[in-house]
Amino acid sequence: MTTRLAIVTGRIVAWAMRRSGLGGGTALPGLIALRLAPDLLTTLARKLPSGGIVVAGTNGKTTTARLLAESLRASGLQVVHNRSGSNLPRGIAATFLEVTDWLGRLDGDIAVLEVDEFALPAVVRAVKPRMLVLLNLFRDQLDRYGELETIARTWRRALDELLPDATVVVNADDPILAELTAGFQERRWTFGLEDPAVALPTLPHAADWRLCPRCGASLEYARVFLGHLGRYRCRACAFARPAPTVVARTVRQEPTGLALDVDWDTRTFAVRSQLSGVYNAYNLLAAASAGFALGLAPETLVPALAEVPAAFGRQERVRLAGRELTLLLIKNPTGFNEAIRLLVSTKRHCPVLIVINDLDADGRDVSWLWDVDLEALRVLSVPVSTGGIRSGEIALRLAYAGIEPCGRYPGVVEALDRWLATLPPDGCGWVLATYTAMLELRRELARRGVAVEFWAQ
Amino acid sequence: MRLTICWLYARTMNIYGDRGNVLALVERCRRRGIETEVVEIGVGEPLEPGRCDLFFWGGGQDREQIAAAEDLQGTKGEVLRAEIERGVPLLAVCGGYQLLGRFYRPHEGPELPGLGVFDAWTVAGSRRMIGNVVVDSPDFGELVGFENHSGRTFLGPGARPLGTVRIGYGNNGKDRTEGCRYRNAIGTYLHGPVLPKNPQLADHLIACALALHGWVGSLEPLDDALARVAHEEAVERARVERPTLRRFWPLTRR
Numbered sequence: 001m002t003t004r005l006a007i008v009t010g011r012i013v014a015w016a017m018r019r020s021g022l023g024g025g026t027a028l029p030g031l032i033a034l035r036l037a038p039d040l041l042t043t044l045a046r047k048l049p050s051g052g053i054v055v056a057g058t059n060g061k062t063t064t065a066r067l068l069a070e071s072l073r074a075s076g077l078q079v080v081h082n083r084s085g086s087n088l089p090r091g092i093a094a095t096f097l098e099v100t101d102w103l104g105r106l107d108g109d110i111a112v113l114e115v116d117e118f119a120l121p122a123v124v125r126a127v128k129p130r131m132l133v134l135l136n137l138f139r140d141q142l143d144r145y146g147e148l149e150t151i152a153r154t155w156r157r158a159l160d161e162l163l164p165d166a167t168v169v170v171n172a173d174d175p176i177l178a179e180l181t182a183g184f185q186e187r188r189w190t191f192g193l194e195d196p197a198v199a200l201p202t203l204p205h206a207a208d209w210r211l212c213p214r215c216g217a218s219l220e221y222a223r224v225f226l227g228h229l230g231r232y233r234c235r236a237c238a239f240a241r242p243a244p245t246v247v248a249r250t251v252r253q254e255p256t257g258l259a260l261d262v263d264w265d266t267r268t269f270a271v272r273s274q275l276s277g278v279y280n281a282y283n284l285l286a287a288a289s290a291g292f293a294l295g296l297a298p299e300t301l302v303p304a305l306a307e308v309p310a311a312f313g314r315q316e317r318v319r320l321a322g323r324e325l326t327l328l329l330i331k332n333p334t335g336f337n338e339a340i341r342l343l344v345s346t347k348r349h350c351p352v353l354i355v356i357n358d359l360d361a362d363g364r365d366v367s368w369l370w371d372v373d374l375e376a377l378r379v380l381s382v383p384v385s386t387g388g389i390r391s392g393e394i395a396l397r398l399a400y401a402g403i404e405p406c407g408r409y410p411g412v413v414e415a416l417d418r419w420l421a422t423l424p425p426d427g428c429g430w431v432l433a434t435y436t437a438m439l440e441l442r443r444e445l446a447r448r449g450v451a452v453e454f455w456a457q
Numbered sequence: 458m459r460l461t462i463c464w465l466y467a468r469t470m471n472i473y474g475d476r477g478n479v480l481a482l483v484e485r486c487r488r489r490g491i492e493t494e495v496v497e498i499g500v501g502e503p504l505e506p507g508r509c510d511l512f513f514w515g516g517g518q519d520r521e522q523i524a525a526a527e528d529l530q531g532t533k534g535e536v537l538r539a540e541i542e543r544g545v546p547l548l549a550v551c552g553g554y555q556l557l558g559r560f561y562r563p564h565e566g567p568e569l570p571g572l573g574v575f576d577a578w579t580v581a582g583s584r585r586m587i588g589n590v591v592v593d594s595p596d597f598g599e600l601v602g603f604e605n606h607s608g609r610t611f612l613g614p615g616a617r618p619l620g621t622v623r624i625g626y627g628n629n630g631k632d633r634t635e636g637c638r639y640r641n642a643i644g645t646y647l648h649g650p651v652l653p654k655n656p657q658l659a660d661h662l663i664a665c666a667l668a669l670h671g672w673v674g675s676l677e678p679l680d681d682a683l684a685r686v687a688h689e690e691a692v693e694r695a696r697v698e699r700p701t702l703r704r705f706w707p708l709t710r711r
Contacts, residue, residue: 396653
């Protein structure tokens, strides 16, 4: 009875919110429903005939969940998916409510849920997923999440909550994740990169994990692909990167996106994607591995991956007042470094606007900007401007990187407009923005009829 | 003129953008025509007396902090103590600051011995003290940064704090002191990083380092307009969001 009440109330709240234009109702209805029926997620997830898949990681969970959900849809399944990136229990509950009717009947075969790092144990306990996909663990919003070891401990609790027949799909190139899942031998699928052409010359400043998670000695890297992801081994003990089940043998960046040669079992698949950047190679590999592990036909899975466009704020192109803008979401040092790597690799000499907010969802501590290798932007030699609540902080960081900021505009929309006015009428531009800044930009663009609102995609 | 900046445990204790402090020191020297060399001194690597003109030591996670505490038992710790006595300037943030006190007492496990440079000690707390901080320092004026620590540091009768907390928690959230000073060593909880937004503190460290070489006078002023903007911006953030004690995330509190 409480479940029924929770479902009905949640649905009414969601309806009222959309109706009154208060937003997409991606969290509040779920929050209210969970207050009324704390075990709502368990009740609803049990109704899924093909179970649930949970995706977690600091970077790439939205993209990976989307890739996986589209592959499942292409395979003929009805997928429940928190695609707006609302990844706390309340957002997940709201997602389930959307596909549940007044009688408590659920319209879905399988769920793909991206989950916040700290909510992982609670969600795994409630949803009892058949598969857990772990992407990576980077420094992110340290003021909220505390230290990496705290997250690792939290994830260990989540792994303990898994049912004995659940599968774990994990990034072999991340030492802490490899160690966390070492006990899952039989039920573990690992993925990793092998292409030396996309390796970095050295471990970046922002690399988070330099010590062996097993014995504490230092790790030695034969190759580094992104942050601390790569081919590592411990200098003291036997800990080393496990041989991946699914491997990207080559990773090529083409003008239209990525081209990967992926080895699995005895076969090689040519995986194509509209997404760009090494971090998306990892996301594609994660989704492909999960698909293989679920038994999806590669003939369906591989073409489905190629169809998926960029997710919210991740490499979206929009036309505004005649200018072509590319929007990139930056959340943490590694993501910011990768965004810079992408900018530099495309060799498009477009001016850059960096918008930094420091609200709760961005992380209130902006010190992470100083871990970013902004010096790498110098080679582009384009004008760089700053905006957002912390436009001064990023301007100072740029100055210390040898890049004199060419404009500093407070605010988010105001920054966009004033910066836009400095661009040539048919010019191009890059906009890098933190989470809440990107949200605000997207709302404004939608209001001007430029881009769709993200929850309606 | 050439200064050697020794960055203690650069690889393992470098959290929350602490490397911005080293960037600031190097760049502010460069703009004045002072050459610098940054030497990273990690676990197991020796510290030679007389080699360093300035020390920087950042914060780290538990495992890395324990490794550093062990590394400083014996001669290396003795040398560092002697260098501080000699007047070599040092800036230690968070984890490094804690290890310069007498001891660090964690929730569980053995007490970590400190160098005892500061008459201070640190006890692990149950909640993290997180937020923008504004400090009034008698010698350096208004300082701004971001703190994020669960350790509570208490100063003994012989200790001199860096300043008084105006907004935020500081050493322990109780007595409104922030940081500690001894000779030219400064310990603080201010991340942010602290030096770019508080250039007067960076210049003080540089001046102390130059003084070791017999240099007297005042440093050539630099154009710090952007630093002032970033400083004011951070102070404003501290003002609007007065910090509250909280756990990581309300929904996982159960």
